[in-house]
Amino acid sequence: xxxxxxxxxxxxxLYDVQSMLAKAEPLCPGKGELVTQLWRLKQLEYTWLRxxxxxxxxxxxVTRAALDFALRAAGVEPEDTVRTPxxxxxxxxxxxPEAREALAALGGRKLAMLSNGTPxxxxxxxxxxxxxxxxxTALSVDAVRAYKPHPSxxxxxxxALGVAKSxxxxxxxxxxxxxxxKTFGFRVAWIRRDAGGAxxxxxxxxxxxxxxxxxxxxxxxxxxxxxxxxL
Amino acid sequence: xxxxxxxxxxxxxLYDVQSMLAKAEPLCPGKGELVTQLWRLKQLEYTWLRxxxxxxxxxxxVTRAALDFALRAAGVEPEDTVRTPxxxxxxxxxxxPEAREALAALGGRKLAMLSNGTPxxxxxxxxxxxxxxxxxTALSVDAVRAYKPHPSxxxxxxxALGVAKSxxxxxxxxxxxxxxxKTFGFRVAWIRRDAGGAxxxxxxxxxxxxxxxxxxxxxxxxxxxxxxxxL
Numbered sequence: 147x148x149x150x151x152x153x154x155x156x157x158x159x160l161y162d163v164q165s166m167l168a169k170a171e172p173l174c175p176g177k178g179e180l181v182t183q184l185w186r187l188k189q190l191e192y193t194w195l196r197x198x199x200x201x202x203x204x205x206x207x208v209t210r211a212a213l214d215f216a217l218r219a220a221g222v223e224p225e226d227t228v229r230t231p232x233x234x235x236x237x238x239x240x241x242x243p244e245a246r247e248a249l250a251a252l253g254g255r256k257l258a259m260l261s262n263g264t265p266x267x268x269x270x271x272x273x274x275x276x277x278x279x280x281x282x283t284a285l286s287v288d289a290v291r292a293y294k295p296h297p298s299x300x301x302x303x304x305x306a307l308g309v310a311k312s313x314x315x316x317x318x319x320x321x322x323x324x325x326x327x328k329t330f331g332f333r334v335a336w337i338r339r340d341a342g343g344a345x346x347x348x349x350x351x352x353x354x355x356x357x358x359x360x361x362x363x364x365x366x367x368x369x370x371x372x373x374x375x376x377l
Numbered sequence: 378x379x380x381x382x383x384x385x386x387x388x389x390x391l392y393d394v395q396s397m398l399a400k401a402e403p404l405c406p407g408k409g410e411l412v413t414q415l416w417r418l419k420q421l422e423y424t425w426l427r428x429x430x431x432x433x434x435x436x437x438x439v440t441r442a443a444l445d446f447a448l449r450a451a452g453v454e455p456e457d458t459v460r461t462p463x464x465x466x467x468x469x470x471x472x473x474p475e476a477r478e479a480l481a482a483l484g485g486r487k488l489a490m491l492s493n494g495t496p497x498x499x500x501x502x503x504x505x506x507x508x509x510x511x512x513x514t515a516l517s518v519d520a521v522r523a524y525k526p527h528p529s530x531x532x533x534x535x536x537a538l539g540v541a542k543s544x545x546x547x548x549x550x551x552x553x554x555x556x557x558x559k560t561f562g563f564r565v566a567w568i569r570r571d572a573g574g575a576x577x578x579x580x581x582x583x584x585x586x587x588x589x590x591x592x593x594x595x596x597x598x599x600x601x602x603x604x605x606x607x608l
Contacts, residue, residue, distance in 0.1 A: 180579075187583060194425035195553055195590065198527045199560055211589035219582040296429045322426055329430055348411075348579045351450040352418060358442035359426065 149333070149377055150309040152252060153285075155318035156261035156268065157239070159337055160277060160370075165240035166232065173228050177220045183349040184216035185209075185232075190322075193262055193293035202291040205262045209236060237270040241277060242339075248370035249280035255377075258283040258307055260300070260316075262293050283307065295326020303332075317373065321357045328361040336363035337370060380564070380608055381540040383483060384516075386549035387492035387499065388470070390568055391508060391601075396471035397463065404459050408451045414580040415447035416440075416463075421553075424493055424524035433522040435495045440467060468501040472508060473570075479601035480511035486608075489514040489538055491531070491547075493524050514538065526557020534563075548604065552588045559592040567594035568601060 157163050163186055171178030189212035196202055203211075213232055217224040249257065257280055261268055265286045272278040285306055290298040304311055316327035319337040328334045336356075346354075356362070365376055388394050394417055402409030420443035427433055434442075444463055448455040480488065488511055492499055496517045503509040516537055521529040535542055547558035550568040559565045567587075577585075587593070596607055 180582075183579070184582060188589075191422075191425075191553075191583075192588075192590065194422075194429060195526060195556070195588070197429055198425060198524070199557060199590070200528060201560065201590075215586065215589045219577075219586055293429070295426060297431060322422075325426070326430060329432065346450075348414070351411075351415060352422075355446065355450055357423075357426070358446045359423065359430070359432075 148313055149255075149315045150313035151256035151258060151303070151307050152315050152317060152373070153258045153260050153303055153307075153332070154281070155316075155320060155323050156259050156263055156271065157320075159317060159319045159323075160241055160245050160259065160281075161239040161271065161275070162242050163239065166235040169231060169235045173231060174217070174220065174222050177222060181216050181220050181222065183347065184219050185213050187349065187352065188212040188215045197293050197296055204264045204288050205286075205293075206233075206264050206267060209233065237267060238274050239271060241275050242370065244369050244371045245277065248373055249277065251371070251374045252377075253280065256307060256309070257281050258285060258303070260285045260287075260303060262287050262299075264288050294320075294323050295329070297326070297330050300327055300330035300332065315373075315376070317370070321353070321355065322359075324363045325357050325359045325361045328363060334363040335365040335367055335373060335376060338366050338368060340368055379544055380486075380546045381544035382487035382489060382534075382538050383546045383548060383604070384489045384491050384534055384538075384563070385512070386547075386551060386554050387490050387494055387502065388551075390548060390550040390554075391472055391476050391490065391512075392470040392502065392506070393473050394470065397466040400462060400466045404462060405448070405451065405453050408453060412447050412451050412453065414578065415450050416444050418580060418583065419443040419446045428524045428527055435519050436493045436517075436524075437464075437495050437498060440464065468498060469505050470502060472506050473601065475600050475602045476508065479604055480508065482602070482605045483608075484511065487538060487540070488512050489516060489534070491516045491518075491534060493518050493530075495519050525551075525554050526560070528557070528561050531558055531561035531563065546604075546607070548601070552584070552586065553590075555594045556588050556590045556592045559594060565594040566596040566598060566604060566607060569597050569599060571599055 167182050170182050174181050192208045214224040259281050268284040285302045287299040292298050311331040314332045316332040317335045324336045398413050401413050405412050423439045445455040499515040516533045518530040523529050542562040545563045547563040548566045555567045
Protein backbone atom coordinates (compact mmCIF):
# COMPACT_ATOMS: atom_id res chain seq x y z
CA UNK A 147 0.00 0.00 0.00
CA UNK A 148 1.07 3.61 -0.54
CA UNK A 149 0.73 5.71 2.58
CA UNK A 150 1.09 9.43 1.94
CA UNK A 151 0.25 10.55 5.48
CA UNK A 152 -0.11 9.18 8.99
CA UNK A 153 -2.83 10.82 11.06
CA UNK A 154 -2.83 10.26 14.81
CA UNK A 155 -5.56 10.53 17.36
CA UNK A 156 -4.36 12.54 20.38
CA UNK A 157 -6.02 11.53 23.66
CA UNK A 158 -5.16 7.95 24.53
CA UNK A 159 -3.11 7.39 21.37
CA LEU A 160 -0.17 9.83 21.43
CA TYR A 161 -1.01 11.09 24.93
CA ASP A 162 -1.76 9.10 28.04
CA VAL A 163 -5.09 10.32 29.43
CA GLN A 164 -4.48 8.28 32.55
CA SER A 165 -1.25 10.21 33.21
CA MET A 166 -3.27 12.80 35.11
CA LEU A 167 -3.84 10.21 37.80
CA ALA A 168 -0.67 11.46 39.51
CA LYS A 169 -2.31 14.88 39.76
CA ALA A 170 -5.81 13.64 40.58
CA GLU A 171 -4.88 11.45 43.52
CA PRO A 172 -3.43 14.16 45.81
CA LEU A 173 -6.34 16.48 44.90
CA CYS A 174 -8.96 13.76 45.53
CA PRO A 175 -7.33 11.46 48.09
CA GLY A 176 -8.33 7.83 47.65
CA LYS A 177 -10.50 8.73 44.65
CA GLY A 178 -7.97 9.64 41.96
CA GLU A 179 -8.54 6.56 39.84
CA LEU A 180 -12.32 6.73 40.14
CA VAL A 181 -12.36 10.42 39.17
CA THR A 182 -9.96 9.84 36.27
CA GLN A 183 -12.04 6.97 34.86
CA LEU A 184 -15.43 8.65 35.32
CA TRP A 185 -14.03 11.83 33.80
CA ARG A 186 -12.87 10.10 30.64
CA LEU A 187 -16.02 7.98 30.25
CA LYS A 188 -18.31 10.97 30.74
CA GLN A 189 -16.18 13.19 28.50
CA LEU A 190 -16.70 10.75 25.61
CA GLU A 191 -20.41 10.38 26.40
CA TYR A 192 -20.83 14.14 26.27
CA THR A 193 -19.14 14.40 22.88
CA TRP A 194 -21.61 11.83 21.54
CA LEU A 195 -24.65 13.23 23.34
CA ARG A 196 -23.94 16.84 22.36
CA UNK A 197 -23.52 15.76 18.74
CA UNK A 198 -26.89 13.98 18.85
CA UNK A 199 -28.59 16.80 20.71
CA UNK A 200 -27.28 19.17 18.05
CA UNK A 201 -25.95 21.33 20.87
CA UNK A 202 -22.26 21.53 20.13
CA UNK A 203 -19.95 22.97 22.76
CA UNK A 204 -16.20 22.78 22.32
CA UNK A 205 -14.04 20.11 23.91
CA UNK A 206 -12.71 22.36 26.64
CA UNK A 207 -16.27 22.98 27.85
CA VAL A 208 -17.22 19.30 27.43
CA THR A 209 -14.14 18.28 29.39
CA ARG A 210 -14.95 20.74 32.19
CA ALA A 211 -18.59 19.57 32.38
CA ALA A 212 -17.46 15.94 32.48
CA LEU A 213 -14.99 16.76 35.24
CA ASP A 214 -17.74 18.39 37.31
CA PHE A 215 -19.87 15.28 36.81
CA ALA A 216 -17.01 12.97 37.78
CA LEU A 217 -16.10 14.96 40.88
CA ARG A 218 -19.70 15.12 42.11
CA ALA A 219 -20.23 11.41 41.40
CA ALA A 220 -17.13 10.66 43.48
CA GLY A 221 -18.37 12.90 46.28
CA VAL A 222 -15.88 15.71 45.71
CA GLU A 223 -17.13 19.29 45.48
CA PRO A 224 -15.96 20.74 42.12
CA GLU A 225 -14.24 23.79 43.55
CA ASP A 226 -11.70 25.75 41.56
CA THR A 227 -8.87 24.52 43.78
CA VAL A 228 -9.56 21.02 42.43
CA ARG A 229 -11.00 21.79 39.01
CA THR A 230 -8.41 24.27 37.76
CA PRO A 231 -5.30 22.11 38.20
CA UNK A 232 -7.09 19.07 36.75
CA UNK A 233 -8.20 21.02 33.69
CA UNK A 234 -4.67 22.39 33.31
CA UNK A 235 -3.38 18.83 33.32
CA UNK A 236 -5.19 18.31 30.02
CA UNK A 237 -2.71 20.72 28.45
CA UNK A 238 0.27 18.87 29.92
CA UNK A 239 -0.54 15.20 29.34
CA UNK A 240 2.45 12.88 29.11
CA UNK A 241 3.02 11.33 25.70
CA UNK A 242 2.91 7.56 25.84
CA PRO A 243 6.45 6.35 26.60
CA GLU A 244 7.14 5.13 23.08
CA ALA A 245 5.63 8.10 21.23
CA ARG A 246 8.83 10.10 20.65
CA GLU A 247 10.81 7.12 19.40
CA ALA A 248 7.97 6.12 17.08
CA LEU A 249 7.52 9.59 15.59
CA ALA A 250 11.27 10.01 15.10
CA ALA A 251 11.36 6.71 13.20
CA LEU A 252 8.60 7.99 10.91
CA GLY A 253 10.50 11.19 10.12
CA GLY A 254 10.23 12.42 6.56
CA ARG A 255 6.61 11.31 6.27
CA LYS A 256 3.62 13.61 6.51
CA LEU A 257 2.48 13.36 10.13
CA ALA A 258 -0.68 14.98 11.47
CA MET A 259 -3.02 14.79 14.43
CA LEU A 260 -6.85 14.74 14.25
CA SER A 261 -8.53 15.25 17.59
CA ASN A 262 -11.69 16.25 19.42
CA GLY A 263 -9.58 18.84 21.27
CA THR A 264 -9.91 22.52 20.52
CA PRO A 265 -7.18 24.22 18.45
CA UNK A 266 -5.81 25.82 21.62
CA UNK A 267 -5.78 22.52 23.54
CA UNK A 268 -3.95 20.80 20.70
CA UNK A 269 -1.34 23.50 20.10
CA UNK A 270 -0.54 23.73 23.82
CA UNK A 271 -0.35 19.96 24.10
CA UNK A 272 2.02 19.69 21.15
CA UNK A 273 4.21 22.56 22.38
CA UNK A 274 4.29 21.43 26.01
CA UNK A 275 5.26 17.89 25.07
CA UNK A 276 7.62 18.77 22.24
CA UNK A 277 5.79 16.48 19.82
CA UNK A 278 5.44 19.50 17.50
CA UNK A 279 8.94 18.55 16.43
CA UNK A 280 7.34 15.80 14.32
CA UNK A 281 3.61 16.56 14.09
CA UNK A 282 3.32 19.36 11.58
CA THR A 283 -0.47 19.69 11.40
CA ALA A 284 -3.06 19.57 14.19
CA LEU A 285 -6.65 19.26 12.97
CA SER A 286 -9.46 19.97 15.40
CA VAL A 287 -13.02 18.77 14.92
CA ASP A 288 -14.01 22.19 16.20
CA ALA A 289 -13.86 23.31 12.56
CA VAL A 290 -16.94 21.19 11.80
CA ARG A 291 -18.63 21.46 15.23
CA ALA A 292 -19.13 17.71 15.51
CA TYR A 293 -17.27 14.98 17.34
CA LYS A 294 -15.77 11.69 16.30
CA PRO A 295 -16.95 9.33 14.94
CA HIS A 296 -19.06 11.71 12.81
CA PRO A 297 -17.74 11.42 9.23
CA SER A 298 -17.31 15.20 8.87
CA UNK A 299 -14.44 15.01 11.39
CA UNK A 300 -12.43 12.57 9.30
CA UNK A 301 -13.25 14.52 6.15
CA UNK A 302 -11.04 17.35 7.45
CA UNK A 303 -7.92 15.34 6.63
CA UNK A 304 -8.07 15.17 2.86
CA UNK A 305 -8.36 18.88 2.17
CA ALA A 306 -5.93 19.92 4.91
CA LEU A 307 -3.21 17.49 3.87
CA GLY A 308 -3.93 17.23 0.17
CA VAL A 309 -4.09 13.44 0.21
CA ALA A 310 -6.75 10.91 -0.78
CA LYS A 311 -8.46 8.95 2.00
CA SER A 312 -7.05 5.68 0.65
CA UNK A 313 -3.51 7.05 1.18
CA UNK A 314 -4.07 7.82 4.86
CA UNK A 315 -3.05 5.53 7.67
CA UNK A 316 -5.12 6.59 10.66
CA UNK A 317 -3.72 5.60 14.05
CA UNK A 318 -5.86 5.37 17.17
CA UNK A 319 -6.08 3.47 20.43
CA UNK A 320 -9.78 4.33 20.79
CA UNK A 321 -11.91 1.55 19.37
CA UNK A 322 -14.84 3.83 18.47
CA UNK A 323 -12.37 6.06 16.59
CA UNK A 324 -11.04 3.02 14.74
CA UNK A 325 -14.59 2.27 13.61
CA UNK A 326 -15.19 5.87 12.59
CA UNK A 327 -11.98 6.14 10.58
CA LYS A 328 -12.55 2.77 8.93
CA THR A 329 -16.15 3.60 8.05
CA PHE A 330 -14.92 6.84 6.49
CA GLY A 331 -12.44 5.00 4.29
CA PHE A 332 -9.00 5.39 5.84
CA ARG A 333 -6.59 2.56 6.38
CA VAL A 334 -6.48 2.11 10.13
CA ALA A 335 -4.01 0.88 12.71
CA TRP A 336 -5.47 0.15 16.14
CA ILE A 337 -2.99 0.63 18.98
CA ARG A 338 -4.03 -1.95 21.50
CA ARG A 339 -1.78 -1.56 24.49
CA ASP A 340 -1.55 -4.49 26.82
CA ALA A 341 -3.14 -3.87 30.20
CA GLY A 342 -0.02 -5.50 31.63
CA GLY A 343 -1.77 -8.24 33.50
CA ALA A 344 -3.55 -5.85 35.88
CA UNK A 345 -7.02 -6.90 36.98
CA UNK A 346 -9.47 -5.57 34.38
CA UNK A 347 -11.65 -2.69 35.52
CA UNK A 348 -15.11 -1.87 34.21
CA UNK A 349 -13.43 1.11 32.50
CA UNK A 350 -10.87 -1.14 30.87
CA UNK A 351 -13.55 -3.58 29.76
CA UNK A 352 -15.69 -0.82 28.24
CA UNK A 353 -12.92 1.01 26.40
CA UNK A 354 -10.17 -1.53 25.81
CA UNK A 355 -11.83 -3.92 23.38
CA UNK A 356 -12.81 -3.98 19.73
CA UNK A 357 -16.31 -2.64 19.17
CA UNK A 358 -19.02 -4.90 17.75
CA UNK A 359 -19.85 -2.37 15.05
CA UNK A 360 -18.81 -4.23 11.97
CA UNK A 361 -15.60 -2.43 10.94
CA UNK A 362 -12.30 -4.07 11.82
CA UNK A 363 -8.96 -2.21 11.65
CA UNK A 364 -6.41 -3.13 9.00
CA UNK A 365 -3.74 -3.59 11.65
CA UNK A 366 -3.73 -4.21 15.38
CA UNK A 367 -0.41 -3.44 17.06
CA UNK A 368 0.61 -3.10 20.71
CA UNK A 369 2.65 0.11 20.41
CA UNK A 370 3.32 3.12 18.19
CA UNK A 371 6.83 1.80 17.56
CA UNK A 372 5.28 -1.02 15.53
CA UNK A 373 4.08 1.47 12.89
CA UNK A 374 7.22 1.70 10.69
CA UNK A 375 7.09 -2.01 10.01
CA UNK A 376 3.61 -1.59 8.50
CA LEU A 377 4.78 0.87 5.83
CA UNK B 378 -49.97 23.57 33.49
CA UNK B 379 -52.21 21.67 31.07
CA UNK B 380 -50.91 18.21 30.34
CA UNK B 381 -52.68 16.53 27.43
CA UNK B 382 -50.48 13.43 27.32
CA UNK B 383 -47.90 11.58 29.37
CA UNK B 384 -45.17 9.91 27.36
CA UNK B 385 -43.00 7.31 29.07
CA UNK B 386 -39.58 6.01 28.27
CA UNK B 387 -39.54 2.19 28.37
CA UNK B 388 -36.17 0.72 29.37
CA UNK B 389 -35.28 1.74 32.89
CA UNK B 390 -38.39 3.87 33.36
CA LEU B 391 -41.44 1.59 33.05
CA TYR B 392 -39.31 -1.55 32.81
CA ASP B 393 -36.45 -2.67 35.01
CA VAL B 394 -33.47 -3.40 32.76
CA GLN B 395 -31.65 -4.88 35.72
CA SER B 396 -34.43 -7.46 36.16
CA MET B 397 -32.63 -9.72 33.71
CA LEU B 398 -29.95 -10.23 36.35
CA ALA B 399 -31.94 -13.22 37.63
CA LYS B 400 -31.56 -14.78 34.19
CA ALA B 401 -27.99 -13.66 33.57
CA GLU B 402 -26.49 -15.02 36.77
CA PRO B 403 -27.24 -18.74 36.18
CA LEU B 404 -26.15 -18.40 32.54
CA CYS B 405 -22.92 -16.59 33.47
CA PRO B 406 -22.13 -17.83 36.98
CA GLY B 407 -20.47 -15.18 39.12
CA LYS B 408 -20.62 -12.67 36.26
CA GLY B 409 -24.31 -11.86 36.01
CA GLU B 410 -24.04 -8.35 37.37
CA LEU B 411 -20.95 -7.51 35.33
CA VAL B 412 -22.56 -8.77 32.11
CA THR B 413 -25.82 -6.93 32.84
CA GLN B 414 -24.05 -3.62 33.50
CA LEU B 415 -21.64 -3.86 30.56
CA TRP B 416 -24.53 -4.86 28.32
CA ARG B 417 -26.61 -1.81 29.21
CA LEU B 418 -23.67 0.63 29.05
CA LYS B 419 -22.54 -0.67 25.67
CA GLN B 420 -26.09 -0.82 24.31
CA LEU B 421 -26.47 2.92 24.95
CA GLU B 422 -23.00 3.65 23.54
CA TYR B 423 -23.89 1.81 20.35
CA THR B 424 -27.11 3.79 19.90
CA TRP B 425 -25.09 7.00 20.12
CA LEU B 426 -22.17 5.77 18.03
CA ARG B 427 -24.35 4.33 15.26
CA UNK B 428 -26.29 7.60 15.10
CA UNK B 429 -23.03 9.54 14.74
CA UNK B 430 -21.56 7.06 12.28
CA UNK B 431 -24.74 7.41 10.23
CA UNK B 432 -24.95 3.62 10.22
CA UNK B 433 -28.33 2.94 11.76
CA UNK B 434 -29.20 -0.60 12.77
CA UNK B 435 -32.32 -1.29 14.78
CA UNK B 436 -32.36 -1.73 18.53
CA UNK B 437 -32.65 -5.49 18.42
CA UNK B 438 -29.39 -5.67 16.45
CA VAL B 439 -27.72 -3.04 18.65
CA THR B 440 -28.79 -4.96 21.75
CA ARG B 441 -27.41 -8.21 20.35
CA ALA B 442 -24.09 -6.62 19.39
CA ALA B 443 -23.81 -5.02 22.84
CA LEU B 444 -24.53 -8.38 24.45
CA ASP B 445 -21.78 -10.04 22.42
CA PHE B 446 -19.39 -7.29 23.53
CA ALA B 447 -20.43 -7.66 27.18
CA LEU B 448 -20.10 -11.43 27.18
CA ARG B 449 -16.66 -11.36 25.55
CA ALA B 450 -15.48 -8.62 27.91
CA ALA B 451 -16.59 -10.78 30.83
CA GLY B 452 -14.81 -13.80 29.41
CA VAL B 453 -17.95 -15.66 28.34
CA GLU B 454 -18.19 -17.08 24.81
CA PRO B 455 -21.35 -15.63 23.18
CA GLU B 456 -22.89 -18.96 22.22
CA ASP B 457 -26.56 -19.27 21.37
CA THR B 458 -27.23 -21.17 24.59
CA VAL B 459 -26.32 -17.99 26.46
CA ARG B 460 -27.25 -15.31 23.95
CA THR B 461 -30.72 -16.51 22.99
CA PRO B 462 -32.26 -16.61 26.47
CA UNK B 463 -30.69 -13.27 27.39
CA UNK B 464 -32.05 -11.62 24.23
CA UNK B 465 -35.45 -13.17 24.92
CA UNK B 466 -35.37 -11.63 28.38
CA UNK B 467 -35.53 -8.22 26.70
CA UNK B 468 -39.07 -9.09 25.63
CA UNK B 469 -40.07 -10.13 29.14
CA UNK B 470 -38.62 -7.42 31.36
CA UNK B 471 -40.37 -6.87 34.66
CA UNK B 472 -42.14 -3.54 35.02
CA UNK B 473 -40.82 -1.55 37.95
CA PRO B 474 -42.83 -2.56 41.04
CA GLU B 475 -44.89 0.63 41.16
CA ALA B 476 -45.58 0.90 37.41
CA ARG B 477 -49.05 -0.73 37.37
CA GLU B 478 -50.36 1.26 40.31
CA ALA B 479 -49.03 4.48 38.79
CA LEU B 480 -50.54 3.86 35.35
CA ALA B 481 -53.89 2.87 36.87
CA ALA B 482 -53.95 6.13 38.82
CA LEU B 483 -53.38 8.05 35.58
CA GLY B 484 -56.30 6.32 33.85
CA GLY B 485 -58.37 8.48 31.54
CA ARG B 486 -55.33 10.45 30.37
CA LYS B 487 -53.55 9.92 27.09
CA LEU B 488 -50.63 7.60 27.90
CA ALA B 489 -47.92 6.65 25.40
CA MET B 490 -44.43 5.17 25.32
CA LEU B 491 -41.50 6.52 23.26
CA SER B 492 -38.57 4.15 23.10
CA ASN B 493 -35.41 3.15 21.27
CA GLY B 494 -36.89 -0.36 21.01
CA THR B 495 -38.15 -1.69 17.70
CA PRO B 496 -41.93 -1.85 17.15
CA UNK B 497 -41.83 -5.62 17.71
CA UNK B 498 -39.80 -5.30 20.93
CA UNK B 499 -42.23 -2.72 22.29
CA UNK B 500 -45.43 -4.54 21.37
CA UNK B 501 -44.16 -7.79 22.88
CA UNK B 502 -42.99 -6.02 26.00
CA UNK B 503 -46.35 -4.32 26.47
CA UNK B 504 -48.31 -7.50 25.82
CA UNK B 505 -46.11 -9.72 27.97
CA UNK B 506 -46.27 -7.35 30.92
CA UNK B 507 -49.93 -6.37 30.54
CA UNK B 508 -49.04 -2.67 30.51
CA UNK B 509 -50.93 -2.42 27.21
CA UNK B 510 -53.98 -2.14 29.42
CA UNK B 511 -52.98 1.50 30.01
CA UNK B 512 -50.40 2.41 27.36
CA UNK B 513 -52.37 2.91 24.16
CA THR B 514 -49.59 4.04 21.82
CA ALA B 515 -46.03 2.74 21.49
CA LEU B 516 -43.75 4.96 19.42
CA SER B 517 -40.46 3.55 18.20
CA VAL B 518 -37.51 5.68 17.07
CA ASP B 519 -37.12 3.10 14.32
CA ALA B 520 -39.51 5.28 12.29
CA VAL B 521 -36.83 7.98 12.04
CA ARG B 522 -33.77 5.69 12.10
CA ALA B 523 -32.06 7.68 14.84
CA TYR B 524 -31.72 7.19 18.58
CA LYS B 525 -32.43 9.34 21.58
CA PRO B 526 -31.50 12.06 22.31
CA HIS B 527 -31.71 13.06 18.63
CA PRO B 528 -34.57 15.59 18.34
CA SER B 529 -36.25 13.66 15.52
CA UNK B 530 -37.12 10.93 18.04
CA UNK B 531 -39.07 13.28 20.29
CA UNK B 532 -40.70 14.91 17.28
CA UNK B 533 -42.63 11.64 16.71
CA UNK B 534 -44.89 12.42 19.64
CA UNK B 535 -46.73 15.50 18.42
CA UNK B 536 -48.02 14.08 15.15
CA ALA B 537 -48.80 10.63 16.56
CA LEU B 538 -50.75 11.92 19.55
CA GLY B 539 -52.08 15.17 18.11
CA VAL B 540 -50.74 17.27 20.97
CA ALA B 541 -48.39 20.26 21.19
CA LYS B 542 -44.97 19.70 22.75
CA SER B 543 -45.79 22.11 25.56
CA UNK B 544 -48.72 19.85 26.57
CA UNK B 545 -46.55 16.74 26.92
CA UNK B 546 -45.15 15.51 30.21
CA UNK B 547 -42.26 13.24 29.29
CA UNK B 548 -41.25 10.73 31.94
CA UNK B 549 -37.83 9.08 32.04
CA UNK B 550 -35.34 7.66 34.50
CA UNK B 551 -32.50 8.07 31.98
CA UNK B 552 -30.73 11.36 32.53
CA UNK B 553 -29.59 11.70 28.89
CA UNK B 554 -33.23 11.17 27.85
CA UNK B 555 -34.33 13.86 30.28
CA UNK B 556 -31.89 16.25 28.59
CA UNK B 557 -33.09 15.24 25.12
CA UNK B 558 -36.77 15.68 25.96
CA LYS B 559 -36.15 18.98 27.72
CA THR B 560 -34.03 20.31 24.85
CA PHE B 561 -36.83 19.37 22.47
CA GLY B 562 -39.39 21.32 24.46
CA PHE B 563 -41.41 18.83 26.53
CA ARG B 564 -42.15 19.24 30.18
CA VAL B 565 -40.09 16.53 31.86
CA ALA B 566 -40.28 14.44 35.00
CA TRP B 567 -37.08 12.63 35.95
CA ILE B 568 -37.67 9.41 37.85
CA ARG B 569 -34.70 9.21 40.15
CA ARG B 570 -35.03 5.98 42.04
CA ASP B 571 -33.08 5.72 45.25
CA ALA B 572 -30.22 3.24 45.07
CA GLY B 573 -31.42 2.04 48.46
CA GLY B 574 -28.18 2.62 50.29
CA ALA B 575 -26.26 0.01 48.31
CA UNK B 576 -22.62 0.83 47.64
CA UNK B 577 -22.47 2.85 44.43
CA UNK B 578 -21.05 1.07 41.41
CA UNK B 579 -19.27 2.69 38.48
CA UNK B 580 -22.42 1.86 36.49
CA UNK B 581 -24.61 3.58 39.06
CA UNK B 582 -22.34 6.60 39.14
CA UNK B 583 -22.31 6.93 35.36
CA UNK B 584 -26.03 6.51 34.79
CA UNK B 585 -27.73 7.51 38.02
CA UNK B 586 -26.96 11.22 38.17
CA UNK B 587 -28.11 14.39 36.45
CA UNK B 588 -26.06 15.17 33.37
CA UNK B 589 -23.98 18.35 33.20
CA UNK B 590 -25.55 19.29 29.88
CA UNK B 591 -27.44 22.39 30.85
CA UNK B 592 -31.08 21.21 30.79
CA UNK B 593 -32.71 20.43 34.12
CA UNK B 594 -35.99 18.50 34.40
CA UNK B 595 -39.13 20.28 35.58
CA UNK B 596 -39.68 17.65 38.25
CA UNK B 597 -37.51 15.09 40.00
CA UNK B 598 -39.47 12.35 41.75
CA UNK B 599 -38.44 9.01 43.25
CA UNK B 600 -41.21 6.84 41.75
CA UNK B 601 -43.84 6.70 39.02
CA UNK B 602 -46.54 6.84 41.70
CA UNK B 603 -45.53 10.45 42.38
CA UNK B 604 -46.74 11.49 38.92
CA UNK B 605 -50.47 12.09 39.64
CA UNK B 606 -49.59 14.72 42.25
CA UNK B 607 -47.78 16.72 39.55
CA LEU B 608 -50.87 17.11 37.36
